[in-house]
Amino acid sequence: MASEEIRPRPTASGQFLGQFGGLLTNSKLDETPRKMSLTDSTIRNAQHQSKPKKPYDADGLFMILTPAGGKLWRLKYRYLGCTKVLMLGSYPEISLKDARAKRDDARKLIANSVDPGAEKKRLARLATLTAACTFGVICEEFLELQKSNGRSTTTMVKNRWLAKQLMPELGKRPVTEIEPFEVLSILKRVERRGARETAKRLCEFACRVFNLAIITSRARNNPAANLSGALASPKVKHHAAITEPLAFGKLLRDIEATEGFMTSRLALKIAPHLFVRPGELRKAEWSEFDFEACVWKIPAPKMKQRVEHHVPLSRQAIEILAEVSQLTGTSRYVFPSIRSTMSEYTINAMLRRMGYGHDVMTAYGFRSSASTLLNESGLWSADAIEHALAHKETNKVRAAYYRGKHWDERVKMAQRWSDHLDKLRHGATVISINAALAKPRNLGGMRAPAVMAPKKRRIRTV
Known part of the structure; x- marks a missing residue:
């Protein structure tokens, strides 16, 4: 979501008018118009007109009343000498209380020399990237990496079989949203049917996929790490052989x-x-x-x-x-x-x-x-x-x-x-x-x- 610059219109006397007739007695744009704060009842009863109106709250927070009936929260702020407007959402999805909380968070960022608009764009890009980084996508990358590293055809077939066991529940999930208990529930279900060795290998495989996500900066935690301690040890089964x-x-x-x-x-x-x-x-x-x-x-x-x-x-x-x-x-x-x-x-x-x-x-x-x-x-x-x-x-x-x-x-x-x-x-x-x-x-x-x-x-x- 982008921020937009605004330029208030000065009156003939050089002062800035508020939307409800109030005056900005100080011409510095980073100061909020000196008006009474909005209330829920004021917002609910606000009448839409042919031209957009902008009732102010406090500390740069205001609302745009559109001719089509929309009630949009905006925050006016100043960063590096430039006046900007940050979009905070629409009413009633974002209540007055929520809008004020967002305003306060933005002002804290400004105090720490961070542009709230730029930060919002960064988080939006991160969310888009995260949504695309599903377990299935990372898993396919892992398999391709194994193939390029010269793993045998037999090993690749086994790895793809393991991946197939995890895909129904984890395939479309972003790796950052997967919790350890979700992975463990899959492993326990396999373990309950008597396939202890398969459960162990599934755990190891999932752990390696999540590790790839961490190495490539698409995840911070490995939900499959240490889960092997919650699994029953596989029964040691040697290949049958005649030794007499x-x-x-x-x-x-x-x-x-x-x-x-x-x-x-x-x-x-x-x-x-x-x-x-x-x-x-x-x-x-x-x-x-x-x-x-x-x-x-x-x-x-x-x-x-x-x-x-x-x-x-x-x-x-x-x-x-x-x-x-x-x-x-x-x-x-x-x-x-x-x-x-x-x-x-x-x-x-x-x-x-x-x-x-x-x-x-x-x-x-x-x-x-x-x-x-x-x-x-x-x-x-x-x-x-x-x-x-x-x-x-x-x-x-x-x-x-x-x-x-x-x-x-x-x-x-x-x-x-x-x-x-x-x-x-x-x-x-x-x-x-x-x-x-x-x-x-x-x-x-x-x-x-x-x-x-x-x-x-x-x-x-x-």
């Missing part, structure tokens, strides 16, 4: 005998040898494999920790990849689908068809199986195993040190592990890996399997 050697050997035999789409079978067959995350296996590309060095280099954007990860390839893993190359060697992905990569549900679905329920074995469980059996063997350092699993190392110096120090150990471990899987698959008696395995092959001396030109990619093994 004989049972794991039976699983390997079942994998060997299973029927189905060949590419899916080979993906399931190589999973225990590589024990990478299911998403990393599904999105493997032929260009990432260096068969000369017998290593798979997974780019950082595909890794959970956003750090490039190298996986040593055993002889058995290379042989399986050679089979796969006969089927998908001309494709971008090692395990493609019609449109993109193999579905994230494929391996788990195959395990179910083989009779392994979700509480017995999962695609992710191959990592737990490898971790348990390798640690129990006592042959390998815990750091080498952890690095093979691509678990996060919080100390950057330590992480860089172990990446180089344990590579040779990991190369030997990869081959011995694959050899051990072969023995388990053949029904070997359960004995220590150290005694059961032959001396590991020198992978560095292996002849590189040939990879054909892009039009036909094949692998020759030895």
Whole structure:
């Protein structure tokens, strides 16, 4: 709302007339006409005429009586040598008492060297901006930021699913108006249906969205902060995995005998040898494999920790990849689908068809199986195993040190592990890996399997 300048009309004697015939005996425009204050009855009974009238109250407050019947509050004030008029609203929405309170507030601003008109415009712009800064708008910005930061497709799908849970109640609300109890009520409703983990993740997601609003100066408080303390702790649920050697050997035999789409079978067959995350296996590309060095280099954007990860390839893993190359060697992905990569549900679905329920074995469980059996063997350092699993190392110096120090150990471990899987698959008696395995092959001396030109990619093994 803008302020407007007015210039009172002087009489022939140089004095200023009030609207009801009173005189402004002082020509200084920042002084109020010396008239009696308005009353509610005076305002209610005021008659509208063909020309606007301006009855004054006190301290610059006056009313405009328009020919159309309007009764508009105005405040005349002086700021930096200029006379201005501030619009305060209309009567009866703004009562006489309210108008006087607004006048007093404006005069306090003037006393503090603040122009009431400029301040009103600033607050109006802020209100407009705030109304546009809804949770939905900030949430979409957060998701776009995640995408630009290289978050995986799987992560983005999960984040959008979380956002969808919050949109019905918070999506159109300005972030500055959302209270903690509103967010908590949503989380508690999710918690009551038994989804404690989902409630926790929703809380974390909402907290990050509100933090973005604070960072970008569109909010001052985070209503989701500290709400996790009001939620029940999720029940720890590990990915189901077979860690008993004989049972794991039976699983390997079942994998060997299973029927189905060949590419899916080979993906399931190589999973225990590589024990990478299911998403990393599904999105493997032929260009990432260096068969000369017998290593798979997974780019950082595909890794959970956003750090490039190298996986040593055993002889058995290379042989399986050679089979796969006969089927998908001309494709971008090692395990493609019609449109993109193999579905994230494929391996788990195959395990179910083989009779392994979700509480017995999962695609992710191959990592737990490898971790348990390798640690129990006592042959390998815990750091080498952890690095093979691509678990996060919080100390950057330590992480860089172990990446180089344990590579040779990991190369030997990869081959011995694959050899051990072969023995388990053949029904070997359960004995220590150290005694059961032959001396590991020198992978560095292996002849590189040939990879054909892009039009036909094949692998020759030895």
